[in-house]
Amino acid sequence: MRVHSDGQTLGWGPGACPSQWGESLMNLWRRLWSTLRLPWGGGQTSVQSLLAEVEVLRRTVQAQSEMLAASTQIQAGATQWAELRSRVDRIEERLFNYYRNRWDAIDNVADYLVGAEIPGDYMEFGVYKGTTFFYAYKIMAPLFPQMRFVAADSFEGLPEPRGIDAQNGYTSSFCTGQFAYSEADFQTSLRTAGLDPERVVILKGWFHETLNDETARANRLGRIAVAWIDCDLYESTIPVLRFLTPRLSVGSVVIFDDWRCFRNLPDYGQQRxxxxxxxxxxxIALREFISFGFHGQAFTISAC
Incomplete structure (x- = not known):
């Protein structure tokens, strides 16, 4: 609030409400009219003083308007930020649950292997960025000191879907190059995760070209205790299973990460x-073991 020299109160301070501004304006005009009735010499100073006060009031009103506009923008921004934060939280939760399903499966498989005493290595077909592979190492490496961890991947993403894999109604949106991640980046992630390189084997290439006896001999691959098959497509799964055939034992675990893709139809994808x-x-005979997420199914080998 401001007090004029004649004792009149002028309510145009920053906290003044609109009704006070209106009252102040009326007081100013009354005083201006009275001043104009004075002799010119005495009224000139009063008029200038009033005009200065009018300018102060104008600036105060403008500042109040700008503050109100800024406050409205801040409130709108805060609302948008809260909505965005909520969306990010939901995405993070879904992503965590997406991997947690796999991690729970690995925990259960590890517990099973300890009790069943199944010898052999862990082999994953389709490792992408290594999230599942690294977790399997973290859980199983301390439990099985002789186990090696084999990562097989083209590191170029999925091949072009063909045949039944290319039927648009059932493709689950798989496409050429999807899940591409370079071997160099995978190696960097491997070191960052702290895996012992002496216990890791990387097989780079398309499965139908690399999964053969020559590759197995060159890398001293023997029995497979756990096979995690995450190659999505029917055409990619065929050479994986062919490669596993002589390397499985009774009790070995075969995990199909994409078992229920392609609308969970038996004539498509990994089921076929x-x-x-x-x-x-x-x-060879399989026995159902565990399911995980909407997509995954694990089996144990009951005869081979």
Whole structure:
């Protein structure tokens, strides 16, 4: 609030409300009219003083308007930020749950291997950035000192979907180059995660070209205790299962990460590849073990 020299109160301070501003303006105009009735010499100073006070009031009103506009923008920004933060939280929760399903499966598999005393290595087909692979190492490496961890990947993403993999109604949106992650980046992530390179084998290349006996001999690959198959497509799963056939033991765990993709239909994806594999190898029998997420299914080998 401001007090004029004649004792009149002028309510145009920063905290004044609009009604006070209006009252102040009326007082100013009354005083201006009275001043104009004075002799010119005495009224000139009073007029200048009033005009100065009018300018102060104008600036105060403008400042109040700007503050109100800024406050409105801040409130709108705060609302938008809260909505964005909520969306990020939901995405983070979904992402955590997405991997937690796999981590729970690995925990259960590790517990099973300890009790079942299954020898062999851990082998993952389709490692992408290594999230599942690194977690498997973290859990299983201390439990099984002789176990090695084999990462097989093209590091170029998925191949071009063909045949039944390319039928748009059932593709689960898989496409050429999806999940590409360079071997160099994977190696960097491996070191960052603290894996012992002496216990890790990396097989780079398309599965139908690299998964063979020559590769197995060159890398001293023997029995496989756990096979995590995360290659998504029917055509990619076939050479994986062919490679595993002589390397599985009774009790080994075979995990299909994409078992229920392609609308969970038995004639597509990994379900079809598995059925054809069993038909071609009647000595092999599977027993359902655990499911995880909406997509994954693990089996144990009951005969081979």
């Amino acid at each position: 590849a598995c059925r054809e594999w069993l038909d071609a190898n009647p000595q």
